Amino acid sequence: MVRGVAPVSGxxxxxxxxxxxxxxxPSSRAESRFLAAYDAAGFPPVAVTxxxxxxxxxxxxxxxxxxxxxxxxxxxxxxxxxxxxTPEEDLAEAARRELAxxxxxxxxxxxxxxGHIEQLATYGSxxxxxxxxxxxxxxxxxxxxxxxxxxxxxxxxxxxxxxxxIDLRDGAFxxxxxxxxxxxxxxxxxxxxxARAKLxxxxxxxxxxxxxxxxxxxxxxxxxxxxxxxxxxNFTRKVLATTxxxxxxxxxxxxxxxxxRPAELYRPGDAVELHPPLRRSDHR
Amino acid sequence: MVRGVAPVSGxxxxxxxxxxxxxxxPSSRAESRFLAAYDAAGFPPVAVTxxxxxxxxxxxxxxxxxxxxxxxxxxxxxxxxxxxxTPEEDLAEAARRELAxxxxxxxxxxxxxxGHIEQLATYGSxxxxxxxxxxxxxxxxxxxxxxxxxxxxxxxxxxxxxxxxIDLRDGAFxxxxxxxxxxxxxxxxxxxxxARAKLxxxxxxxxxxxxxxxxxxxxxxxxxxxxxxxxxxNFTRKVLATTxxxxxxxxxxxxxxxxxRPAELYRPGDAVELHPPLRRSDHR
DNA sequence: GGAATAGTGTCTATTAGACAATATGCT
DNA sequence: AGCATATTGTCTAATAGACACTATTCC
Numbered sequence: 154m155v156r157g158v159a160p161v162s163g164x165x166x167x168x169x170x171x172x173x174x175x176x177x178x179p180s181s182r183a184e185s186r187f188l189a190a191y192d193a194a195g196f197p198p199v200a201v202t203x204x205x206x207x208x209x210x211x212x213x214x215x216x217x218x219x220x221x222x223x224x225x226x227x228x229x230x231x232x233x234x235x236x237x238x239t240p241e242e243d244l245a246e247a248a249r250r251e252l253a254x255x256x257x258x259x260x261x262x263x264x265x266x267x268g269h270i271e272q273l274a275t276y277g278s279x280x281x282x283x284x285x286x287x288x289x290x291x292x293x294x295x296x297x298x299x300x301x302x303x304x305x306x307x308x309x310x311x312x313x314x315x316x317x318x319i320d321l322r323d324g325a326f327x328x329x330x331x332x333x334x335x336x337x338x339x340x341x342x343x344x345x346x347x348a349r350a351k352l353x354x355x356x357x358x359x360x361x362x363x364x365x366x367x368x369x370x371x372x373x374x375x376x377x378x379x380x381x382x383x384x385x386x387n388f389t390r391k392v393l394a395t396t397x398x399x400x401x402x403x404x405x406x407x408x409x410x411x412x413x414r415p416a417e418l419y420r421p422g423d424a425v426e427l428h429p430p431l432r433r434s435d436h437r
Numbered sequence: 438m439v440r441g442v443a444p445v446s447g448x449x450x451x452x453x454x455x456x457x458x459x460x461x462x463p464s465s466r467a468e469s470r471f472l473a474a475y476d477a478a479g480f481p482p483v484a485v486t487x488x489x490x491x492x493x494x495x496x497x498x499x500x501x502x503x504x505x506x507x508x509x510x511x512x513x514x515x516x517x518x519x520x521x522x523t524p525e526e527d528l529a530e531a532a533r534r535e536l537a538x539x540x541x542x543x544x545x546x547x548x549x550x551x552g553h554i555e556q557l558a559t560y561g562s563x564x565x566x567x568x569x570x571x572x573x574x575x576x577x578x579x580x581x582x583x584x585x586x587x588x589x590x591x592x593x594x595x596x597x598x599x600x601x602x603i604d605l606r607d608g609a610f611x612x613x614x615x616x617x618x619x620x621x622x623x624x625x626x627x628x629x630x631x632a633r634a635k636l637x638x639x640x641x642x643x644x645x646x647x648x649x650x651x652x653x654x655x656x657x658x659x660x661x662x663x664x665x666x667x668x669x670x671n672f673t674r675k676v677l678a679t680t681x682x683x684x685x686x687x688x689x690x691x692x693x694x695x696x697x698r699p700a701e702l703y704r705p706g707d708a709v710e711l712h713p714p715l716r717r718s719d720h721r
Numbered sequence: 722g723g724a725a726t727a728g729t730g731t732c733t734a735t736t737a738g739a740c741a742a743t744a745t746g747c748t
Numbered sequence: 749a750g751c752a753t754a755t756t757g758t759c760t761a762a763t764a765g766a767c768a769c770t771a772t773t774c775c
Contacts, residue, residue, distance in 0.1 A: 170511060170616075177510060177567035197524050201483045201561070201572050226461060227454060240481045240570055244561040275559040275574045277485070277528040283461035286524055288485050288572070290559045332454075369753070387738060389755075394736090405745095405754095412747025413753030429736085653726070671765065673728075678763095689727095689772095696774030697726030713763085 202289045203247045204235030204337070206273060206344030207258065209296045209313060210361050210377050215348075216313035217341055218302060219331060220255055223309045226283050227334035231314070233341070235289065245270070248292040256311045257303035260294065267421070269360040270294040273344055281336045293344045295360040316345050317380075352378055354430040356398050359421035365402050367416035368392060379433050391431055397424030486573045487531045488519030488621070490557060490628030491542065493580045493597065494645050494661050499632075500597035501625055502586060503615060504539055507593045510567050511618035515598070517625070519573065529554070532576040540595045541587035544578065551705070553644040554578040557628055565620045577628045579644040600629050601664075636662055638714040640682050643705035649686050651700035652676060663717050675715055681708030 170178050207218035219231035234255035238247040248270065252258050260268050270292055277288035302311035318330035321342035333341070351357050352375060359366070361374045372388045392398055399419035406415050454462050491502035503515035518539035522531040532554065536542050544552050554576055561572035586595035602614035605626040617625070635641050636659060643650070645658040656672045676682055684706045689699035 170514070176564055179510065179567075197484075197521060199483060199485045199522065199524075200481075201485065226463065230454070237481060238483065238561065238572075240483075241563055243563065244559065244572070272558055274556055275528065277522065277574065279525055279527065280460055283463075288522075288528070288574070290561065290572070367754085384738070384740095385753090386740085386755080386757095391737085412745090412751070414745035414755080416754055432737095651727085668765070668767095669726090670728080670730095670767085675764085695725055696772085697724085698728075698772035700727055716764095 198286065200285060200287045201238045202235055202287055203238055203244060203251055203292060204233040204289050204340060205248050205252050205270075205292045205294055206233060206341055207252065207256070207294045207296060208316075208344065208348055208361075209299055210374060211313055211315075213373060213377050214315040214317070215345070215377050215380075216315050217319070217344070218256055218258075218311060219314055219333070219337075220311045221309035222334055229309075229332075230334040231312075231331035231337075232334040233291070233337050234311070238290075244272070244290050245292070248290075248294075252294065258296070258299060260296070267298065267360045267363060268294065268296045269357055273340070273347060276336055276340060278336065289340075291340045291344070293347055295348060295357055297361050298363040316341065321345070349378055349433075353427075353432055355426055356421060356424050359399070364420040365404065365418035366420075367406075367418060368399075369416055371399070371419075375431070381433065388431075391429075395424070395427050395429065395431070397422040398427055482570065484569060484571045485522045486519055486571055487522055487528060487535055487576060488517040488573050488624060489532050489536050489554075489576045489578055490517060490625055491536065491540070491578045491580060492600075492628065492632055492645075493583055494658060495597055495599075497657060497661050498599040498601070499629070499661050499664075500599050501603070501628070502540055502542075502595060503598055503617070503621075504595045505593035506618055513593075513616075514618040515596075515615035515621075516618040517575070517621050518595070522574075528556070528574050529576070532574075532578075536578065542580070542583060544580070551582065551644045551647060552578065552580045553641055557624070557631060560620055560624060562620065573624075575624045575628070577631055579632060579641055581645050582647040600625065605629070633662055633717075637711075637716055639710055640705060640708050643683070648704040649688065649702035650704075651690075651702060652683075653700055655683070655703075659715070665717065672715075675713075679708070679711050679713065679715070681706040682711060 205218075209216055209218070218234060220234050222228050222230055222232050234251055236247075236251045236255065238244060242250070249260055252260065260270060273291040273293040275288060275290045277286075279286060281287065281289075302313065312331075314331055319333065319338065319341060320330060321338050323338060348357070358371055358374045358378075361378070362370050368389050369385075371392065372383055372385065375388070376383055398421075400422045402418045402420050404418045406418065489502075493500055493502070502518060504518050506512050506514055506516050518535055520531075520535045520539065522528060526534070533544055536544065544554060557575040557577040559572060559574045561570075563570060565571065565573075586597065596615075598615055603617065603622065603625060604614060605622050607622060632641070642655055642658045642662075645662070646654050652673050653669075655676065656667055656669065659672070660667055682705075683703035686702045686704050688702045690702065
């Protein structure tokens with residue numbers, strides 16, 4: 154290919170080297186030869202895993218899914234569901250697969266059960282796993298309407314733990330909570346912080362309830378995740394004033410076993426971000 | 438260690454298996470034997486790299502640092518500075534090292550030049566690198582007062598490109614901008630979006646100016662990153678009403694070569710998050 | 722003086738927070 | 749009736765957006 158000296162800000166060529174299917178199209182014979190001869194063994198040995206922070210609300214409490222480790226290291230401690238990324242799969246695919254394998258949970262695509270999953274952060278401190286160098290990509294899932302988790306391979310049991318029973322500082326035993334394996338207390342802490350923050354400016358709270366839901370149920374999601382009591386009337390007013398957050402479906406139903414006026418039912422709207430946001434009032 | 442059958446929510450033990458230096462303390466002889474015999478070769482081969490999105494403001498434009506690739510693949514295209522994570526270093530350390538090696542930039546610890554670095558996201562699509570499976574942990578750096586970048590190993594040249602000249606959809610040639618290598622257009626897009634969002638609710642805008650600065654300079658940061666014009670008087674009022682955002686240092690200086698009343702000078706305050714936030718007005 | 726930038730004051734529409742009053746179901 | 753929850757309305761303080769006016773410097 155004929156090329157002159159490139160100016161600092163000049164264009165180089167006008168077509169992408171990436172095909173529609175994501176594969177690479179070499180731009181020259183020399184590049185094709187280079188790729189054919191490339192030796193993939195000349196890199197530092199690192200294992201890549203995914204871990205998933207599954208948050209859901211049970212009995213009014215924000216809970217995280219943990220599995221008890223049946224193997225060394227950290228045998229008997231509780232860990233996030235996760236495992237190796239296989240050579241062919243994307244990171245997000247690996248997260249979904251591990252969730253199904255280790256905890257028996259299929260992420261709902263649609264329907265009554267709601268769900269959301271996003272990448273959280275990556276943890277790669279050299280000493281975080283005593284076996285070898287492990288870089289772990291953590292995902293955050295917010296789910297509702299889950300069946301009781303069932304333990305899978307390598308896990309003694311799976312259990313939803315209230316996050317307030319977990320020592321998020323160092324993962325050690327804290328009165329009534331679990332001991333956490335590896336640096337999973339850090340990951341859980343980051344996931345809980347992310348969820349708390351995103352409830353302010355996104356519509357993710359609807360991932361914690363099954364549609365159709367009442368505004369009272371949605372309010373109790375905020376109260377469980379934030380750990381505060383919200384003003385009932387103002388909450389309703391603000392949610393309904395936020396365009397696209399929820400849309401009414403018309404029906405009504407008794408709100409609780411204890412009686413009370415039946416509440417209007419809603420389903421999630423189109424909005425992803427909330428304008429204006431629902432701020433936590435005592436912000437700090 | 439004597440242990441009974443563990444109840445579902447019962448405590449297991451009351452001391453951490455993590456030492457203060459981060460190394461692991463096995464809880465039993467069996468676990469020690471397991472770790473000594475562990476074979477680290479039984480994992481899928483993956484390379485882990487770091488890439489850094491360095492954003493800074495030059496001539497009123499938000500710019501990103503790119504290096505021209507001197508080697509295959511994507512030779513001649515522009516890429517984010519980055520490279521392999523070595524076995525002993527943390528991910529964040531690797532990001533700082535690559536920035537110094539590939540672009541000649543040392544992240545300032547303190548002083549007039551300002552800076553911030555944080556983890557952005559991790560990219561691990563199986564086909565993103567034609568050589569082999571590469572999982573790349575991207576970092577986002579917001580810097581000011583940088584020297585002209587110098588190219589390092591494996592890079593033809595380093596250059597700050599205005600982000601508006603870059604095709605963030607697929608990285609191909611876009612009139613006057615660079616062709617981007619790999620999936621780096623996605624990473625740049627995510628970094629720019631993160632920076633734009635965080636200017637709203639954090640004090641990170643001060644990372645883009647050198648202290649001491651005027652409120653006019655700080656406003657021009659917001660205008661460059663968001664690409665909008667802000668109301669001058671209301672900006673001043675809101676910044677000064679946000680506790681801990683900036684603190685006056687008393688001195689004044691002419692604001693530009695073209696004249697005008699000298700402005701009060703400020704330095705960054707203690708606040709990390711802004712309460713209340715500085716919202717972009719036309720928010721969608 | 723004119724241009725350019727900075728700082729202060731003020732008016733109005735909107736919003737947040739608090740609270741009162743009413744509606745509708747359960748036991 | 750008494751309790752529990754939902755819905756509507758209203759009052760007030762705070763905030764956002766817009767704009768007028770003054771201050772200080774360079775040309």
